[in-house]
Amino acid sequence: MEAIILLAGYGSRLDRQDLPHKALLPFGEETLLSRHLKCLKTLDVQRVHLVLGYNASTLKSYVQDLNLGLPIHFIDNPAYRTTGNTLSMVMGLKHCHDEALILDGDVLYPPQALIEYVQKAPRSSFALIPADIDNAECAKVLLNPAGTIHAFITKRELTEAEKSSFDFGGEAIGFLVLCQEDVPRFIALYENNEPTYQPVLWEIPFTEFAQNTPLHPWNILQEGCFEIDTQEDYNNALNYFQSHPNKYRFK
Numbered sequence: 730m731e732a733i734i735l736l737a738g739y740g741s742r743l744d745r746q747d748l749p750h751k752a753l754l755p756f757g758e759e760t761l762l763s764r765h766l767k768c769l770k771t772l773d774v775q776r777v778h779l780v781l782g783y784n785a786s787t788l789k790s791y792v793q794d795l796n797l798g799l800p801i802h803f804i805d806n807p808a809y810r811t812t813g814n815t816l817s818m819v820m821g822l823k824h825c826h827d828e829a830l831i832l833d834g835d836v837l838y839p840p841q842a843l844i845e846y847v848q849k850a851p852r853s854s855f856a857l858i859p860a861d862i863d864n865a866e867c868a869k870v871l872l873n874p875a876g877t878i879h880a881f882i883t884k885r886e887l888t889e890a891e892k893s894s895f896d897f898g899g900e901a902i903g904f905l906v907l908c909q910e911d912v913p914r915f916i917a918l919y920e921n922n923e924p925t926y927q928p929v930l931w932e933i934p935f936t937e938f939a940q941n942t943p944l945h946p947w948n949i950l951q952e953g954c955f956e957i958d959t960q961e962d963y964n965n966a967l968n969y970f971q972s973h974p975n976k977y978r979f980k
């Protein structure tokens with residue numbers, strides 16, 4: 730397995746001028762990024778691709794100074810300000826020759842949640858957490874009657890037709906695994922629709938990908954997964970982290 734961490738974004742909604750990058754948000758003695766990397770070291774991935782954009786040189790130096798002994802490959806995305814994270818994902822996938830674990834860089838999770846997902850979930854699949862079906866912001870997952878993923882809906886509310894026609898799986902929290910065969914298939918889908926997909930988030934191309942490729946949901950049973958877009962998100966995540974330290978310890 731190879732891993733990709735999406736780190737190109739600016740993080741303007743967080744508005745933390747005191748930090749060089751949102752991936753360096755502190756949680757105890759670690760940061761979001763150091764936690765990702767330590768989890769991947771535990772999983773013994775073959776190579777970690779870090780897709781960088783905003784303050785790339787700072788993140789490179791930070792990762793190198795960690796001295797974790799992981800095989801790291803840095804990928805620069807100079808178009809990060811005008812494109813969505815689909816482009817960053819594809820830039821990483823083009824370097825993967827095995828199955829690929831993809832992580833959004835702005836997610837906090839208990840290490841065991843990621844480890845169990847990687848070790849037990851079917852391929853290709855998305856990790857889901859419980860969510861409010863009426864939350865317009867989150868990446869809502871609709872399921873087919875067979876239990877596979879039908880669509881990802883984000884930045885809007887579900888229609889009544891969507892609610893009545895499909896089961897609600899929860900929120901895609903920001904880590905997924907593509908089997909080896911699906912990596913080039915997703916790249917091909919992107920390249921055939923690049924003008925449409927380059928500026929958007931990955932929910933849009935994966936909704937089309939799901940029409941011809943079984944994508945499986947994997948429900949995260951542990952509480953404590955947070956996507957961090959705003960300072961309020963960080964405060965909520967930090968409060969939970971401090972109240973449940975055992976959940977976040979590396980074993």
